[in-house]
């Protein structure tokens with residue numbers, strides 16, 4: 001079966017870096033940039049993942065712009081006695097489109113395991129949102145070792161998520177997150193090629209896009225374009241002008 005067409009996509013997470021005021025100003029400035037070339041949103045998908053507190057105001061600011069808003073996490077149950085958790089059902093209700101799960105910081109600091117990540121991805125998809133699943137090896141080394149570590153993460157998720165649901169995999173080598181530079185292009189392209197070749201990815205009915213994240217920013221996509229469908233930015237997208245520049249590069253890459 002031929003794989004479904006994959007549209008390029010780029011997004012940014014503000015993690016827990018921004019105040020509410022900065023998030024508001026960031027989105028306003030981003031919209032100003034986008035108004036200069038509105039066609040960009042017909043060419044590629046764009047998303048912003050703010051913190052939970054500002055999520056609904058970001059959705060309101062972005063209304064009518066086609067820029068998607070995502071959440072940085074969501075619980076795997078829709079409702080109940082889960083104090084402090086965020087319901088995927090409520091996220092969908094307020095217009096959230098993407099749910100990021102399994103970020104390396106959540107795995108390391110909050111002890112999330114592949115099983116938790118898989119359950120969260122399943123409930124995001126069950127609620128009509130796109131799970132954006134972060135995967136990646138912990139230590140810098142050989143391509144084959146990275147692929148082995150990612151394989152387990154991906155297989156767990158794909159076994160849990162409905163076969164026809166769209167999934168975004170964000171390949172983020174843990175050692176490249178928060179670093180000065182991204183992982184080497186040849187290395188990333190090789191790992192992503194192997195991830196795409198996994199049976200659990202190949203055999204899916206739903207679209208699976210693969211992004212690269214980990215010190216990503218302007219100037220990177222051209223080197224990764226033969227392997228990835230886009231980029232997932234952190235720090236180097238926290239200046240709206242830099243995020244916009246990255247979008248332009250992705251939209252214009254042949």
Ligand SMILES: O=C[C@H](O)COP(=O)(O)O
Pocket residue numbers: 013172176177178179213214215216232233234235236
């Ligand atoms: O969520 C984004 C990634 O963890 C990358 O973050 P970074 O670009 O600041 O390294």
